[in-house]
Amino acid sequence: MAKFLTNREENYAQWYNDLVIKADLAENSVVRGCMVIKPYGYAIWEKIQAELDRKFKATGHVNAYFPLFIPKSFFSKEAKHVEGFAKECAIVTHYRLKKDESGNGLIVDPAAKLEEELIVRPTSETIIWNSYKNWIQSYRDLPILINQWANVVRWEMRTRLFLRTAEFLWQEGHTAHATSQEAIEETERMLGVYSDFAEDFMALPVIKGYKSENERFAGAIDTYTIEALMQDGKALQAGTSHFLGQNFAKAFDVQFTDKTGKLDYVWATSWGLSTRMIGALIMAHSDNNGLVLPPRLAPIQVVIIPIYKNPEQLETISVAAKKIMSSLEFLGISVKYDDRDTNKPGWKFANYELKGVPVRLAIGPRDIENSTVEVARRDTLEKETVPMNGIEAHITGLLEDIQNNIYHKALEFRKANTFYVDKWDDFVNILDNQGGFIMAHWDGTAETEEKIKEETKATIRCIPFDSPDEDGKCIYSGKPSKRRVLFARSY
């Protein structure tokens, strides 16, 4: 169904944009950089939310809500945080409009100027730690394990639907602990939650690792990340978990009395995952026919399409279709029966392929005669005719199989596109000609990292947790190195 989409191999960026628009996931709004998330795209976000929320609660977290606005002065309190976040942001300066006396329009009322400007939150560490100050006196008040579902704004100059937008939706966890060790364990635990979620639910294989100092969250002692490989050979950071040490506690003077009666600053973590993940989902799995959604994430898991020539046939088919639908729904499978007469079956087939529905059932008069159903799977586009009797068990198994197949396909792709490189020429060649993950030695300095970025646009995506000790020489400087790190160009 190439008519819907630009060919992925010809223009990957255009293919991506076409797909987001044509599959009705999102569109650009009239407000520069802000997107409208359309119902089908939002339904995917709701699935992501439900699963993450379940995982957060299972690990002892609760939700809360903090203000959208942050006083400007808060950003200056944490020395590094201000560098990262208080630059490109939406600034509220006034609180009233009035009629323009010379015309019909509205103007900002100059009398309604705020004493201190308010920043629309780009992330909430500052406003939350300002609250925690009043909540924490003693070790008995710890840990605090809070998550927030919210919108945030970062005034990006170049935006792309889901991947980089001025406003986006996310969750941000903000926890407070009595000891450094407990906070580090929390940072690791939440990266584990993200990586399990990405792999088991989104069928997205990820590499877990540390960020280099350059790439750390502004204000963090350590940033852990999960990095995924997209089909164009670029990396995408899919979630991060930060060990913040005592930086924000010191900036907002949050101290507690420990069990021995000693005063100390509180230890912190924060961790976030955003609507960007929908971009990752699209770019990791989809093809020239449209979206490929892993069944656990698909808003519609099975679509049933009747093939008929007259109302009598439709009626007979509908009886069979609705019986299958209700027995699948009883098993918790989401099913849509599309008997609209406004579109032909061929159009419907193409449309549900575009939308990535994992399984399509087609039922025609001959299927009724033979008690069969035509079953098509979206991931491989394979079709087979199966008996109606026992169709529920067949589909349950098929959905599992599709989930696994999508994951393993992505994993195989990553394996085939991960390169252990020891020569600078190879490093540059691979980046320019095929992309992918490059495991290479690095001398550990920010200067080298910066130069590699300048010359190749590749960055250190992470220092993988499982990268083994290995003596080698830095791919750029030739200086000694103890382990390989993961380089790639990235979104």
Added chain:
Amino acid sequence: MAKFLTNREENYAQWYNDLVIKADLAENSVVRGCMVIKPYGYAIWEKIQAELDRKFKATGHVNAYFPLFIPKSFFSKEAKHVEGFAKECAIVTHYRLKKDESGNGLIVDPAAKLEEELIVRPTSETIIWNSYKNWIQSYRDLPILINQWANVVRWEMRTRLFLRTAEFLWQEGHTAHATSQEAIEETERMLGVYSDFAEDFMALPVIKGYKSENERFAGAIDTYTIEALMQDGKALQAGTSHFLGQNFAKAFDVQFTDKTGKLDYVWATSWGLSTRMIGALIMAHSDNNGLVLPPRLAPIQVVIIPIYKNPEQLETISVAAKKIMSSLEFLGISVKYDDRDTNKPGWKFANYELKGVPVRLAIGPRDIENSTVEVARRDTLEKETVPMNGIEAHITGLLEDIQNNIYHKALEFRKANTFYVDKWDDFVNILDNQGGFIMAHWDGTAETEEKIKEETKATIRCIPFDSPDEDGKCIYSGKPSKRRVLFARSY
């Protein structure tokens, strides 16, 4: 446990504020007018969200997300809407901060001024109808049945936790229809969803009715409302559903081709319910001991507290408690077992009363001997000792009973405080001395409504759907009237 709270009868406003703070529902933030919704308050909001979202989906709606920011000029497009919403609002004028060269702080970069100011949404009709313009060409694109869960900002000068805050959380439904009748039916349907939700889930009896022209949503042809009576005799508007006619379609030029090929403007509704509902919940049911939560809404439905003198006793009690807990949880009841040794049972009793947990179980050594449990219900504060055997059925029934009792208590209170009044002196007297709902005749003019408001601070809460035809004379002007309307002072 009057020590926690100001007495409700002495100072209702202070009692309310104390309760919100002491029960850990919310607190004021450093940003004027913006609150922090704490985990226990947010857990109640999550319960509200889950139930409403289920009801919206069951009536065919889907969720989506539109931008936080609205271009200033959009507000001028609908003549009445601008009057209602484009006055007190948060205005984004700039998009970048920079270091103040004379000091350490940050200043707004004057070079980063927006061409057109952006308003933080106070409600989303304008930005949504601007999108619908591109989504709707033909009757085949209709209806659109979309809901959005979002934060909104209205720059209120006098704020109160939950009841009136600059930023609040809500849902806003925005639907588009091919005919006036269909849109009116939708407006009615959603008011029905709100009233069922309020009565069955929140145990809050409500009066359904039309708003007078003065009290309508800015830009609506008709506003339907549900009005609830608080324990201090004031009314609270708990949810509204608006028939917008073709006003927004005309303002944003949204036309469609109907089945006959004729072009027409699209018909619209919008409807919203906010975190204000948590204020209603508190003020309708709670007492001097704290919150009283209807079981369907309570984040913790049953708390179990062990009474013990030594670790051996605790161990035996814990075995029994955990058995009860797991069998209750199996039935879908949320249970907390509080075996903390940091607080005494009496403190725990008072604390869970303050937090409104519907059922408290206490188990002591004698209960273990006798195979009994002490069961206390929060609504009546009654206690009884019941056999451990069969406790699950007892508690299931008790939770139902509490839900019904809270509703009927509120309904009885409303009946006792609804007055049919025909004399102006009585009208004023009741308002000044006892409060409540007043059913009185009104001549139907905005002038009279305005004068009554000026003289008594009472407004027409609604023209009840079920108010019968009845000839009478306006309570204020003496002019003829055909039916009674509902007056009250309100939040």
